[in-house]
Amino acid sequence: MLEVRNLSMRFGGLLAVDQVSLDVQEHEIVSIIGPNGAGKTTVFNCMSGFYRPTGGEILFNDQPIHGKPDYKISRLGLVRTFQHVRLFNKMTVVENLLVAQHRHLNTNLIAGLLGSPNYRKREQKALDRATYWLDRVGLLELANREAGNLAYGQQRRLEIARCMVTEPRLLMLDEPAAGLNPAETRDLNQLIISLKEDYNVSVVLIEHDMSLVMEISDRINVINQGRPLASGTPEEVRQNDDVIKAYLGET
C-alpha cells in the first residue's frame, strides 16, 4: 500500500535521513522507533509532503507521491497527526471535525448561500460523521467547547478523530502517547487497534512508549542516526543486538 524506497533527506550539510526504506501493507500497524533525533519525524514529514525528499521515492498504491504538495497527499487518504498537538484552538470541537471534512462538503459559495439541497445534505452527513467520531473518542459532551480548552489527553483524541473523519486509508501518528498517563495510554492502545480492525485503516506509528509499540505493532522499523538499523516483528526487534545497543541501552 505504502512503499518508501531509499528515502534520503539532506538539510545543508546534515543528512537527516539516509536510505531509509519501509513498507506498509493493508490492514497493518507499522511502528518506527529510534532514539531522539534519529530522523523519525523527518521521515513522516517527507511522507506527508511537508518536505520534498532529496533522494529516493515514496509510492502510495503504486503511485509516486514524493514532491506532491501536502494537501494533495492528504486528499489521497494519507493523513497524519503531529508530535505537538496541532488543533484549531479557537474553534469548537465540532468545527475542528467539520474543517477536516472540507473535501466531502459542497464548497460552492452560491450553493452554500442559498442552502441548496445538496449542500444541506452533505453538511448534515459531515455533522453525522463528526458526531459519530466524537462519540467514539468520548468527546461528545464537549462538542461545543473551544478545542484549545480541552485537557491534553482529550486534545490528543480529538486530533485522531479529526484525521478519521477524513476517511483516510493510512493514518500516520507521531508520538500519540506522549504526555498521556498510563490509563490514557491504554485507551489509546485500544483505539489504534480498533482503527485497524474496525475501520480498515493502516497505521504508521512513531512512539517512544515501548510497551505500546511492542503490544500493537505488526512490524517495527528501527532507525538510528538517520539510517535503518533493523526491521521485523516486535519479537525479532526485541532480540536484535544492534537495537538493544543503540536504543534500549547497554547494560
Place this chain on the structure above:
Amino acid sequence: MAAQNLKHALFCAIITLIIAYPILGLNLEAEGTQVVLEGADTVTVVSIALAAIVVFLFQLFRDTIMASLGRIPRLNPLANREPMEQGRRQRFETIALVLLVMAALAWPFFVSRGSVDLATLVLIYVMLALGLNVVVGLAGLLDLGYVAFYAVGAYTFALLSQYFGISFWLALPLGACLAALFGLVLGFPVLRLRGDYLAIVTLGFGEIIRILLNNMTWLTGGPNGIGGIPDPTLFGMEFGRRIKEEGNSSFHEVFGIAYSSEHKIIFLYLIALVLAVFTAVVIRRFTKMPVGRSWEALREDEIAARSLGLSRTSVKLSAFTIGAFFAGFAGTVFASKQGFISPESFVFLESAIILAIVVLGGMGSQIGVILAAIAVVILPELAREFSEFRMLIFGAAMVLMMVWRPQGLLPMRRIHIELKKQE
C-alpha cells in the same frame, strides 16, 4: 520600592518638561526680517508645569491607580450573569436585529439632513469593516492596504460613468467584481507570506493604487479627481430638481410632491443600509459554511489545515477576493454619495482607521465591528469643538480600549452546533 517609584516619577516629570517646554513654551516670532525667540505667556508655562506635576503624581501612584482601574469592569452588573440559553439567545438576537433594521429604515425621516449624511458614511464604514473583518479577523491575514479595493470600487464607478455614462446600479456589481479581481491579483504574490511580511506587501499595494490614480492624469484626472458622478436612480427616477439624463423622470414629479434635496440623501442612506445589511448577512452565512471554517482553520494553524487537505492557495485567495468584493461595494456607494472623488480619499490613514475598527470591535465579531464602526465615525464628529485634538482623543480612546478590553468591544462568539446522538 517607594524610593524607586519616586525616582521613576521624577524622571518622567523631567522628561515631560524637557519635551513640552521647547515645543509649547518657546515661540518663534518674526520681527521684520529676523526671527526672534520669545517665551510663551504665563498661562502656557503654568499649564506645562501643571502637566509635569500631573505626570509626576500619576507615576508616583501608578500602581494604585491602575489597580483601581482594573476594578471598574467588575462594576458591570452583567459580568457575572450566566450566558443565555442557546435557543433563546438566537431568537432574542433575531428579534433584536429585525427591530434594529426597521428602526434604521424609519429613522432618516425624522432627523436632520446632516445626521442622515453622517449615517450613510457610517454604513459605508460598516461595509468596509465587515469586509476587512473577513481578511483580518477570520483568515488572520493582516492587510494594511485594504483601502486600495475601496478606491478600485469608487474609481470604477467614476470612470465608467464619465466615459461610458454607466448608471449606479450597473456600476455597483461591476465595481465590486473589479475590486474582487484586484483582491485576487494581490492574493497571488502574497500567498507565502504571513504576519509582518504580508502587512508590508499589502501596505505597498495600497500605495501603488493610490499613486497610480494620482499619476495617471490622462485617465483619472490625477489629484484633481473626478467630479460629476451621477446619483443613483430609483427605477429611472432621478432625485435632482431637473432631469439630467434623457428618458429619466424625476422623483418629485412622479409622486407629485414638492422637491426636496433631502430625498436624495435619504435614498442614498437607504441604499447604503440595504447593502450593509446584505454584506452582514452574506458574511455571516459564509462563517457557517466550509469557506468560513477554512479561513479560520488557516488562521489557527496553517500546517494542520494543509495536512487535512485544505489548499492554502484557494483559502487565502478566497478570503482576499471576498474581502475586496465588499470594499468595492462600499467604494461605489462612496463615489455616488460624494459626487466627487480624488486619490486623497484613499490614503493609508483610511486603511488604518478601518483596521482600527476591526480591532476595536473584536476580531471576527460582526456585531462588535458594526458598533466600533459607528463609534469611530461618529465620535470625531461629536468632538468637533476639539477639532485640533481629534486625532489625540481618537488615539487615547484606542489605547484605553486596548488596556481594558484587548479582545475588542464584543469578542467573537462561537457558533453553537446542536448534535443529535445516533444509535
